[in-house]
Structures are given as structure tokens and as C-alpha cells.
Amino acid sequence: MSKSVKLLLANPNSTDSMTEKVRLTAMALLPDNADVVAMTNKSGPASIQGPEDGELAVPGMLNDIRRAIECGVDAVVIACFDDTGIEQARQLSPVPVIGIGQAAYHLSMLRGWRFSVVTTLSVSIPVLEQNIQKFGVYPYCCQVRASEVPVLDLEKPGSEAQRRISEEISRAVDEDRCDAIVLGCAGMTDLARTLSDEHQIPVIDGVAAATCLAYSLALSRQM
Numbered sequence: 370m371s372k373s374v375k376l377l378l379a380n381p382n383s384t385d386s387m388t389e390k391v392r393l394t395a396m397a398l399l400p401d402n403a404d405v406v407a408m409t410n411k412s413g414p415a416s417i418q419g420p421e422d423g424e425l426a427v428p429g430m431l432n433d434i435r436r437a438i439e440c441g442v443d444a445v446v447i448a449c450f451d452d453t454g455i456e457q458a459r460q461l462s463p464v465p466v467i468g469i470g471q472a473a474y475h476l477s478m479l480r481g482w483r484f485s486v487v488t489t490l491s492v493s494i495p496v497l498e499q500n501i502q503k504f505g506v507y508p509y510c511c512q513v514r515a516s517e518v519p520v521l522d523l524e525k526p527g528s529e530a531q532r533r534i535s536e537e538i539s540r541a542v543d544e545d546r547c548d549a550i551v552l553g554c555a556g557m558t559d560l561a562r563t564l565s566d567e568h569q570i571p572v573i574d575g576v577a578a579a580t581c582l583a584y585s586l587a588l589s590r591q592m
Contacts, residue, residue: 374587377437377445378407381426381453382416385409386524387556391448394558395580408433416520417449419492427454434458443587446579448555451496465586469575473551474506476578483509485541488553491515511545523556531560538568549573
């Protein structure tokens with residue numbers, strides 16, 4: 370019988386609906402031996418849009434991660450595409466810590482796909498570009514693009530968010546000649562399959578990529 374694997378999905382922001390969306394993605398992917406714990410950072414900003422929000426989110430998220438480690442999680446997923454606080458989290462954690470941005474970039478790279486990122490607001494672009502350099506995946510990145518969708522619009526039924534993201538994907542495909550699209554926000558996790566079907570191009574969701582990678586790394590530690 371497979372050993373149980375306990376994963377923490379740490380949402381650095383304080384929006385419960387996004388945490389639940391991330392949890393549902395993970396549950397749909399993982400086998401029965403996986404136990405998913407999803408935590409919302411109640412002391413964080415409602416959304417993370419730029420470096421200032423990221424800095425505000427780090428202390429509360431690290432406290433959530435500490436508590437989860439004390440309860441025996443086997444791996445941690447940081448469920449923010451900025452990979453908020455990933456260095457600090459790795460310093461305190463004895464278990465693997467995976468960011469959804471880094472996981473998405475590497476998934477595309479491992480498939481040999483050149484990707485464009487479609488994120489929310491332009492204020493997020495510098496953080497993502499710095500991460501792409503830091504993680505060493507810049508040769509595979511065509512462009513980081515903003516759909517100019519506020520993060521919390523992704524949580525509003527009937528908003529224009531999906532349409533505007535889809536329009537930016539169309540521009541990326543036409544102008545960047547990319548092989549794949551990386552969705553640049555955890556709140557887009559439920560849109561990946563629909564957008565891939567619509568544009569007939571691989572659309573990579575970092576939540577799915579990080580969840581599967583974290584699960585594999587947790588299993589490898591049990592061997």
C-alpha cells in the first residue's frame with residue numbers, strides 16, 4: 370500500500386475563494402493517498418499585485434508554513450505565481466517548497482516549449498521577469514504579458530476576466546510565436562483547460578504543475 374503524502378497549499382493572500390479554487394485543482398489531480406491541506410493567509414493582502422503586496426504577505430504565510438510543518442506535511446506549494454517568499458520558506462522548511470511560477474516555467478522547459486506568460490496587471494511583470502532570470506529559464510521565455518485583469522476579478526462570476534485573458538493569449542500566439550502559454554496567477558487555475566481548447570495550444574497552470582511536482586518530491590523522500 371502507498372504511504373500517505375500530506376501536502377500544504379499555502380495561499381499568501383487572504384481570499385478564501387482562491388484558496389478553495391487551488392485546493393480543488395490539487396484534489397482533482399492527486400491520488401487517494403494524498404492529503405491536501407489548504408491555508409489562507411488571514412494577515413495578508415486580499416490579492417498580490419506587485420512587490421509591495423508580496424512583502425506584506427510573507428510574514429503571515431511563513432507562520433502558516435511553520436504550523437503546517439509542525440503538523441507533519443511532506444511538501445509545501447506556494448500558491449502565488451510571484452513565488453512569494455520562496456527563499457524564506459525554503460530556509461525554514463525541512464521539506465520541499467515549490468512555487469507555482471517556478472514549477473510552470475520548468476514544466477514548459479522540460480517539454481521543450483518556448484512560453485509566454487499571461488498574467489494579471491502590469492505591476493506584476495517586473496517581479497515575474499526577475500524570477501525568470503533567477504530560475505534560469507529565460508532562454509525559453511518569449512514574453513511576459515499583462516491582461517490588465519485585477520486579481521480579484523478572477524473571483525467574480527460574470528466578470529470580463531476570462532475574455533480579457535483569452536484576448537491576450539491570442540496576441541501572444543500571433544506576436545510571440547510561442548509554443549505554450551503559462552497562466553500567471555493562481556486564480557486562473559480553473560481556466561487552463563478551457564483556454565487550451567479555445568486556442569489549440571498548451572496552457573500551463575502553475576497550480577497543477579507545482580502540485581504534481583510537490584507530490585513526486587514528497588514520495589521520493591519516503592523511498
